[in-house]
Every structure is written in C-alpha cells, then in structure tokens.
Ligand SMILES: Nc1ncnc2c1ncn2[C@@H]1O[C@H](COP(=O)(O)OP(=O)(O)OP(=O)(O)O)[C@@H](O)[C@H]1O
C-alpha cells in the first residue's frame with residue numbers, strides 16, 4: 001500500500017489533517033475529496049480540521065481551506081495562542097496522535113492486558129489495546145486507537161473512541177456483542193456464528209467492514 | 216492437610232447449597248472429617264437439605280459474637296458422624312458476620328477437619344466477601360444458561376481481585392437432550408468462556424429435588440445420574456482422575472419421532 005498523501009485522524013478535541021508536503025495541490029485536492037466522500041455524514045458542517053504539517057506551502061494551505069469551505073468545513077489554524085501552532089502542538093500532545101500508522105497497529109502507544117477480560121471489567125486506553133486472552137461477554141474495551149484481541153472477543157469493543165476512523169479491531173475469533181469504531185456502531189447478528197479465523201473490522205465507505213485476515 | 220472450600224455462583228438458585236450438601240455427605244462417606252458452614256444468613260437452608268433443622272441449638276452468629284464455643288454450635292449429621300454442620304441464623308442479616316470473623320473461624324476448624332466447605336449466598340456483596348475470606352479454593356457453580364455463565368464469569372473476576380486463584384467449576388442442571396439439539400449452551404462453550412478447571416458436570420435430575428425434600432442428599436444413589444456425578448466430583452476433589460460421564464440421551468424412538476416431525480414441517 002502506498003503511503004496516504006492525506007490522512008484524517010480523530011483526536012480528543014477534533015480532527016487533524018495530515019498532509020504530505022511533497023504532494024501537489026491537485027493530488028491533495030483529489031485525495032481530500034475522496035476521503036470526505038468515503039465517510040459521508042461523518043464530518044458535519046462546521047467541522048474544523050487542524051492542519052498537522054507545518055512546512056506546507058502557503059498556497060497549499062489556502063487551497064485546502066478552499067476545498068473544505070466549499071463543503072461547509074474549515075481549517076483551524078490556531079487553537080493555541082502562538083502561531084504557527086502545529087509544531088508547537090506536537091510537543092504538547094501525547095506522542096501516539098502523531099504516529100502515522102498506515103494500518104500498522106503496533107505503531108501506537110499500547111496498553112497490554114495479559115489476561116482474560118471478564119464480564120463487568122472495563123479497559124480504557126488513550127492509545128491502542130492488546131489483550132492476551134479473551135474478552136468475555138459483558139466486558140468492555142475502549143481505546144483511542146486500535147484493539148487487538150489474541151483470543152475470542154465476545155464483549156463490547158470501541159476502537160478510535162475519540163474519533164479516529166482509521167482505528168481497527170482485530171481478534172482471533174471476532175464475535176463481539178458490538179463493535180464500535182469512532183462514531184460508528186455495528187452490532188452482532190442475533191444468531192452468532194462461531195468464527196474459525198482471525199478477522200479485522202475497520203471503517204470503509206462509511207461502514208464497518210469485517211474481513212478475514214492471516215496471522 | 217486440610218482444605219477450606221467456598222461454593223459460590225453469583226446468580227442465585229443455581230445449586231450452591233445442593234452442591235455443598237452433596238460434597239459434604241460424599242466426602243464424609245469416603246471417611247473424611249468434614250464441616251459445612253452456611254453463610255447465607257437470613258436465608259439459611261443447608262440444614263434442610265441435610266435433614267438437620269430440628270437439631271439446631273446455636274448458630275454462626277452465636278459463635279462469632281462469642282456466646283458459645285464452635286463445638287457447641289456444630290450439628291452432627293445423623294448418619295455420618297464425621298460430618299458436622301455450622302448453621303446460620305434465620306433472623307439476623309449478612310452484616311452480623313464479617314470477613315475477619317470467618318477467616319478466624321476457618322483457621323480454627325482447619326485444625327480438626329479435613330474439609331471445611333462454605334455455602335455462599337448469591338450476589339457479590341458483603342455476604343460474598345465474607346464467605347470467601349477464609350477459603351483456599353473456590354468452586355463456582357453455574358448452569359448452562361447465558362445469564363448464569365455471565366454471572367459466573369463476573370464472580371471469577373471478583374475472586375481474582377480478592378487473590379483467590381484456585382478456582383474450579385461445576386456445571387449443574389445440564390439437560391443433555393437440549394444440549395444436543397442446540398437449545399442449551401454446550402460444555403465446550405462454557406469452558407471456553409470461563410476458562411477455569413471444570414471438576415463436575417451434573418445433569419438436571421428430579422432425584423435431586425426429591426432427595427432434598429427428604430433431607431438426604433442424592434450423592435451415592437447409584438440410580439441417579441446426578442448422584443453419580445456428585446460422587447465423581449468428590450473423587451476429583453480427592454485427587455482422582457475420573458473422566459466425565461456420558462449422560463443417558465433420549466432413546467432411539469424419541470429421536471426417530473423427532474426426525475419424523477422435522478421432515479414433516
Ligand atoms: N441437578 C439438579 N437437578 C434438579 N434440580 C436441581 C439440581 N440442582 C439444584 N436443583 C434445584 O434447584 C433449586 C435451587 O438449588 P439450591 O438451593 O442448591 O441453589 P442455591 O444456589 O443454593 O440457591 P440460593 O442462591 O438461593 O442459595 C433447588 O430447588 C434444587 O433442588
């Protein structure tokens with residue numbers, strides 16, 4: 001997979017737009033439009049994006065602002081007092097929000113749970129969560145990033161809980177009562193089938209998709 | 216070497232008291248010195264299952280409040296004199312005993328008995344915390360039912376947080392025909408979720424109820440499948456390696472009828 005020229009990441013206080021500074025304005029424009037169209041309804045009017053890369057050309061920044069404002073969205077140039085905000089922000093935010101993970105779960109700051117998470121138990125993490133055991137019915141995992149269960153997942157899992165739509169849920173046997181990614185919810189079928197292979201859930205075209213994976 | 220076992224479940228009515236009574240009698244039949252403690256204060260019924268209600272003089276609360284010696288409050292079983300019951304009060308509530316009381320009591324009884332078995336009240340509140348305080352081993356009783364398994368899972372989590380790591384499972388009231396037809400959770404599913412050592416699979420058996428009404432636990436009754444199952448659990452508690460029994464399934468004729476009915480609609 002080639003590196004995305006544009007990445008939209010959800011953080012606790014809104015969306016961030018990561019733009020590859022080597023890309024041309026046309027490429028960026030096409031990519032942003034594609035991203036927005038992939039997730040219709042995900043970015044309500046008035047949503048502001050924070051631009052992540054500091055060394056963008058001024059004209060590119062302007063261009064991005066134009067694309068977004070055509071859709072009733074906007075770029076937030078400065079949340080903090082001192083401009084330019086982006087570089088300065090980086091040092092203040094927890095590092096996991098800045099790691100580009102290209103679908104690679106390992107890259108985020110990770111909470112490792114070394115046992116089965118039983119009914120009534122809850123694990124919450126700003127980063128991603130790795131469970132070395134089962135997630136039982138009635139248990140909850142809430143992660144800012146992705147969730148990986150090395151066992152059977154029967155509980156409720158919420159990846160990208162603060163809006164990261166690139167977060168995924170992976171399990172050896174994925175049979176949860178509910179999967180939530182960012183603000184999307186998929187509930188289990190009323191009659192649960194036993195799954196015999198590892199699966200991954202992620203957002204594609206504004207829907208939670210589940211597909212088998214090798215591991 | 217003696218062992219203090221607490222029989223617990225989370226969900227009520229799954230067979231904790233029945234299990235406690237049967238294991239008590241079963242171990243006594245094998246010559247062990249056993250004392251059973253009812254900690255379901257206010258809802259006591261272990262004495263009924265053992266047919267000892269009319270012999271109760273004092274109870275657990277009298278002991279922890281220092282009114283009588285433990286020895287005086289113990290009620291000896293009619294048939295097995297190496298089996299004793301420490302009943303609880305019918306009128307007090309769970310706050311009358313605390314974890315430290317029970318721990319001290321267990322340590323005292325440990326000196327004289329091979330097995331101390333504690334019948335725990337339902338729930339995860341104070342009564343549960345008190346009942347488990349002095350135990351080395353916990354037996355979690357569940358039924359092949361989604362809600363009972365859910366509660367068992369929760370209880371296992373609680374036990375872990377209380378540093379009780381020696382936990383065993385008994386699955387009670389199994390109906391083999393329903394398991395076969397997929398209407399009841401099967402043993403593999405339950406073991407997969409709870410992931411603790413299973414030491415017993417007890418079928419649903421009317422004899423459990425009729426024998427309880429007579430005050431004679433079913434263990435040792437070889438005409439009863441549940442009786443056999445309890446006997447096997449006793450063996451496993453004593454370290455014997457006993458395979459799980461195959462339950463009698465519904466007869467050929469019934470199956471044929473079912474197949475016939477299926478093809479009709
Ligand atoms: N294997 C069995 N087959 C048939 N009936 C059973 C079986 N085990 C238990 N029962 C019945 O289920 C009922 C509840 O059992 P029991 O009182 O032992 O449960 P408990 O867990 O102690 O309940 P509580 O939570 O109220 O203390 C009783 O009427 C008992 O006779």
Ligand SMILES: [Mg+2]
Pocket residue numbers: 231232233255260334335
């Ligand atoms: Mg009871």
